[in-house]
Amino acid sequence: MKVHADLCVIPLGAGVSVGQYVAECQRVLRDSGLTHQLHAYGTNIEGDWDEVMAAIKQCHERVHALGAPRISTTLKLGTRTDRAQSLQDKIDSVKSKLDQ
Numbered sequence: 119m120k121v122h123a124d125l126c127v128i129p130l131g132a133g134v135s136v137g138q139y140v141a142e143c144q145r146v147l148r149d150s151g152l153t154h155q156l157h158a159y160g161t162n163i164e165g166d167w168d169e170v171m172a173a174i175k176q177c178h179e180r181v182h183a184l185g186a187p188r189i190s191t192t193l194k195l196g197t198r199t200d201r202a203q204s205l206q207d208k209i210d211s212v213k214s215k216l217d218q
Contacts, residue, residue: 119167122205124194126160127177129186142184143177150176155205160192164205167197 152165
């Protein structure tokens with residue numbers, strides 16, 4: 119099953135600046151080959167359910183390995199079975215409506 123995910127990983131007990139942890143998760147996603155897009159408060163990811171969930175698990179493992187003792191994650195998921203739709207398709211649909 120294909121899934122769209124909106125992921126926000128928040129390391130706790132790791133100080134105020136979290137950029138290094140965000141960068142590590144971006145490396146995980148880049149290396150996974152999944153389509154993803156960083157935004158100001160998280161990352162959108164698309165791909166096969168199992169591959170996306172495996173990448174999210176690896177993000178947690180890597181953030182812990184960097185020294186974060188706790189992680190709080192917000193995860194929103196979307197699936198559909200009626201047709202294939204990419205993250206970019208969703209963005210383009212809204213943009214086309216703005217032009218009307």
